[in-house]
Amino acid sequence: MSMTVESIQSPSKYIQGAGILNVLKDYVKNLGKSFLIVSDPFVFNDAKSKIDKSFENDSSKVLYEKFNGECTQNEIDRLIEVTKKEKSDAVIAIGGGKTLDTVKAIGYYANLPVVIIPTLASCDAPCTALAVIYKENGEFSKYLYLPQNPNMVIVDTDIILGAPVKFLAAGIGDAFATYYEARACYRAGAVNLVGTKITNAAMALAEACRETLLKDGLAAKDANEKHVSTKAFENIVEANIYLSGVGAESSGLAAAHAISNGLTVIPELHHVSHGEKVGFGTTVQLVLEGVSDKELKEAVEFMASVGLPVTLQDMGLKSIDRELVRKVAELSCAKDDTMGHMPFEVTVDNLCSAIIDANKKASEIVENMKSSNKVLTK
Structure with a gap:
């Protein structure tokens, strides 16, 4: 007997509001004590300042890496090696769609919880269990379908309001x-x-x-x-x-x-x-x-x-x-x-x-x- 299966899926949590990045620790503290944060270069300093303040007087280890600009397999592999070396408990993305997709792929391959913090409302990548992988020359390569959506999507509308x-x-x-x-x-x-x-x-x-x-x-x-x-x-x-x-x-x-x-x-x-x-x-x-x-x-x-x-x-x-x-x-x-x-x-x-x-x-x-x-x- 054939069976028709329907489904709907989403991130475990979606949180939206102004100034959330200032209290990031309160939302991610249950995911572990060691975090790799992958950030777009153009928001790196501002994000680091806010997040460091959030983790002030906390024993968690927070490491930052700048995203290289393209969601390629090479960039994914580079950052996976960082998570292994630093024994990260979770990986956090801050940036645009390609940064977010890269971190989702890292979470999948390294079996780590994923937190997505979009700095732009420029696409619907943050919530999906999908990463779009590109070739080094910028051409589309493939869709990477993931077994689950991000653990958490945190949208700080103060940041998004400041974008062009x-x-x-x-x-x-x-x-x-x-x-x-x-x-x-x-x-x-x-x-x-x-x-x-x-x-x-x-x-x-x-x-x-x-x-x-x-x-x-x-x-x-x-x-x-x-x-x-x-x-x-x-x-x-x-x-x-x-x-x-x-x-x-x-x-x-x-x-x-x-x-x-x-x-x-x-x-x-x-x-x-x-x-x-x-x-x-x-x-x-x-x-x-x-x-x-x-x-x-x-x-x-x-x-x-x-x-x-x-x-x-x-x-x-x-x-x-x-x-x-x-x-x-x-x-x-x-x-x-x-x-x-x-x-x-x-x-x-x-x-x-x-x-x-x-x-x-x-x-x-x-x-x-x-x-x-x-x-x-x-």
Whole structure:
């Protein structure tokens, strides 16, 4: 007798609030007495100052390592050796998505508890049992699926509020795909990122993510620009990190993320963030699905309004030729990626046409926004 298994999973704890890093010890003290903290260089000094104060008059051993900038197998292996040498009880990540993914991989290979402290709300990596591994040249290499989510995700919104608004926008781009990919996976009867069918709860999270973004995205962007904490800002941080992370993992990925990975074959776009590429991938997915002009317009206008690039030219690609687009499509349709979760077959030729069409339609929508004086952020 066959059995259908559905599941939803998430970090053991998700904690969000202003100034949490100042009392980090209170949250991690039950994980051990020796901690390896891997930090992005640009937040290293500030984070170390706050954490050291948190551990003041405590006997715990706290060691810091700067992240080298790319989530590669070599960087993972380097830091695993540090945990072995220092006999770490837990590993803590402070930084952006690649730093977080590196530490999740370390926790998996070294069998250590993982604490994730994102400094940006730029993607939904913090909550997931997934690490995206890249090659040394920045190209996508593989997904590393992990047996469990991080033990703890701690979000200090004071830190995130201080980051440039482009990172919040990138997170919105990543999060905005959540509902559309969940819908595609559900229609296809596909499995989620842990290999089970999709629960109603996961779909509800995906829908809540989209509704929160549409409702509070623009106001949160404005709050971030002014460095003023508001309820809208807190809501978008939660949507970018938790609703999107748990929603996407438990409801699955489809074309948008596959296309984001496909775009990594273009060296000119290596500077473009994951969330920005996923945002463009969402537009292409909607074109593939043949959604109404109204739905496509709503999606593109929203992404443009919060400052996301919505065309390949916006992302910095000077010229577009079909041969280059075909390379993107070929990688996007790779057997081990998520294009196969669409509710219909997507061929390389189909995808080439959809990428070119999506780029053209997005450009037209933005031009119409400008002519009608709609809010448009650059």
